[in-house]
Amino acid sequence: MGNEPSKKVFGGKRSTEESSKKSRPNSKHVHIDVKENEKKNNTKGKKMEQLESASTFGQPTAPIQFRKVHTPVMITDALSDVRVNYHIDPKELGHGHYGVVRKCMHRETGEVYAIKSIRKSKVNKIEVLKREIEILKEVKHPHIIQLFDVYEDERYLHLITELCTGGELFDRIIAKTQSAEGHFSEHDAALLVRDILDAIRYCHDEKQIVHRDLKPENFLFLTPAENAPVKIIDFGLSRHDDAHQGIMQTKVGTPYYVAPEVLRREYTKMCDIWSIGVITYILLCGYPPFYGDSDTQIFESVKVGRFDFPSPEWDDISKSAKAFVTEMLQKDPDKRPDASQALKHKWLKEQLGEIEPSSLRASTLSHASLRTGEFANYLAMKKLQKAALGYIATNLTQAEVGTLEELFKALDRNGSGTISLTELDEAIAQGNFSESVINEIRRLRVDLELSDESKLNYKDFVAMTMDRSLALREDNMRIAFEHFRHTEADYLTVKDLGDIFGEAQALDMMNILDTDGDGRVSFEDFNNAMVKSMSQDTHVGIS
Structure with missing residues (x-):
């Protein structure tokens, strides 16, 4: 689900990993068992009217004028009413091309989640939506958004997920570096990169999943707390990297973060490593390594694959950090480290205290350059x-x-x-x-x-x-x-x-x-x- 709500907030009010293990009523709707969920809440053959479905979201701000769908597209096995088990807050947390995100509360447990409601008529490729749901059901990692429930009515697909209230990755980092009391260091950046890499190592090595659209907008912090975990929240372009399928050829991604081999339409899971390299570069200096006045120019810059470490932003950043970025952004994907290898890099070990740093200087990062402002805009x-x-x-x-x-x-x-x-x-x-x-x-x-x-x-x-x-x-x-x-x-x-x-x-x-x-x-x-x-x-x- 590529084009998602502009203010991204997703489902389950949990500040610690332990809270996710909290005992809950024995309800098929709380746990991911879509078939049982839909059987229990099936509307017994009676199709809900469009007006009833729309009321899931409170009162719509404008009438929907699309052609009436007489035979609803089915993504799951049966239609069910999400309101049976969840009370839905009518206030929108985000609004995008495909639908909206709101808070919801489980009626029995009182726990708060996010409900991402996707208008089925706006999804061109239903199989892509099905694939994202299957992937979200399959993955379970402390730095990946957790999907708890799936419901479907005639017009909408509803995903109940963790509630992430800590804001987007880039916004939070910029706020920390530019505030009077806040600061952001190489150590802080290394912690985030480690967590992102570990999530992608899990996807690549344990689940054979390639994300294909890693970017700061697709990472949210669980809460506003200083030590809140970061979560990958969007798997809309992800797919399984099955050996029999060979090299992927679909051109997907986002201009600043897309790997050059993706633009050539011949790529593997190593495209995710490139994207993490770009994200690391941004975390360290506040702007991306590849630039242009339009998406076309950005693509051309990525295809060439040349970048540098401009002064003064990079003057006080360690040599090992620059070496890490350089390895992640190798134009030849075969020369990049995989996620497991990257986790063992000297820079991460230095910053995380596993080995003695080559320099005792601790660099505090300042993202206040003109290029950072342009990127934020x-x-x-x-x-x-x-x-x-x-x-x-x-x-x-x-x-x-x-x-x-x-x-x-x-x-x-x-x-x-x-x-x-x-x-x-x-x-x-x-x-x-x-x-x-x-x-x-x-x-x-x-x-x-x-x-x-x-x-x-x-x-x-x-x-x-x-x-x-x-x-x-x-x-x-x-x-x-x-x-x-x-x-x-x-x-x-x-x-x-x-x-x-x-x-x-x-x-x-x-x-x-x-x-x-x-x-x-x-x-x-x-x-x-x-x-x-x-x-x-x-x-x-x-x-």
């Missing part, structure tokens, strides 16, 4: 963009989606059900479309070429074009703007954004949106920033 705008598009998508009419269908048919001149690079070139050359559509076709061609695909089917076409062609319309931008605005004023404030994204992210967003520094974001400011951000977003298949 980039992440903030991606979150704002994702949340805006997710909300806009819930308000699209079938007629609006139908416009894309007509465009697809016009481009698919031979009626093959796919669009080729040749057909896109012909459409651009003939110029039979409006200027805005021609510009969209040009962007589509760049995306297709970048992905190394030769053809594009209808579902992928809609996924790649809907956000730009519909969301950039002023009326849809207005819908998103009004969704974020929580007062009668005709502008957004840091509090409006903070209520959705948290204070740290809201401040980063205001740095971009509030162009005149008056603490107010007009619709014009919001619209201009969104258009600029989306015009730079030229990737395909990347979330």
Whole structure:
């Protein structure tokens, strides 16, 4: 589930590992036994109406206008009502393209979790969703989010998971390094890298699972406590690395963190090691090793694979830390250490006190450079963009989606059900479309070429074009703007954004949106920033 709620909060109020072992009533719904769970709560053949299903979330902020589904897509074996066992808080903790995240409470035990409710009609590839559920059911590790329950009704799939309230990895580190009383050291970074590596070692060696989308946004702290464990929370692009399947070829990942071999579409589990190398680099200096003004430029920088350790941010960082990053970011995946080998690296042993450090100097890291600020702003705008598009998508009419269908048919001149690079070139050359559509076709061609695909089917076409062609319309931008605005004023404030994204992210967003520094974001400011951000977003298949 690649595009997830912009403020990530997930399920079970547990501050220690012991609390997860707390005795609980003998209910099939509390433990992962999906078939028994669904049998017990099956609605006995009576299908729930769409309005009843929507009431799971309290009162929706806007009517859903998608075509009515008469035969629901089944992901599990039976329909069941999550409300039988869980009370669901109507307040959203996060809102994304696929659905929402809320708190919920088990009616018998009183324990608090997160419920991630995914709108089935928004998921293009049901088998991917099934795969993520199976992987989450399979894994059990102190640094991986725990899935407790799965429910399904006609419109939604509901995942009951641990509740992580400590914030995202990058946000928390930046807050620590920039606060007056806080600090972040190589030792702190090494602790986090060790925990991340141990979780990936478990996935790779014990479960033969490749994550394929490791990035700071996919790590949350369980609680706000200083020593709270970090958790991997999203396995939407993960898959089993079965020996008989050989080298993976699907291009997945996120621009800053994706390995060069993934862009070449020939990769193994070592792509996760590269991503951890990038994350380590960011933890140590506050910005990524590979840069660019657009996703296309970032991809090109990654393909080249060259990076350095700029002054002054890296001046006081140990040689062993730089050596660790260099080994993790070897362009040739065969030269990278696997997770087990990386856990034995000199840098980690020094920082964790297992061996004497070569230097007694303890470096305190300061992430206050211009590049760190630019990176924080980039992440903030991606979150704002994702949340805006997710909300806009819930308000699209079938007629609006139908416009894309007509465009697809016009481009698919031979009626093959796919669009080729040749057909896109012909459409651009003939110029039979409006200027805005021609510009969209040009962007589509760049995306297709970048992905190394030769053809594009209808579902992928809609996924790649809907956000730009519909969301950039002023009326849809207005819908998103009004969704974020929580007062009668005709502008957004840091509090409006903070209520959705948290204070740290809201401040980063205001740095971009509030162009005149008056603490107010007009619709014009919001619209201009969104258009600029989306015009730079030229990737395909990347979330």
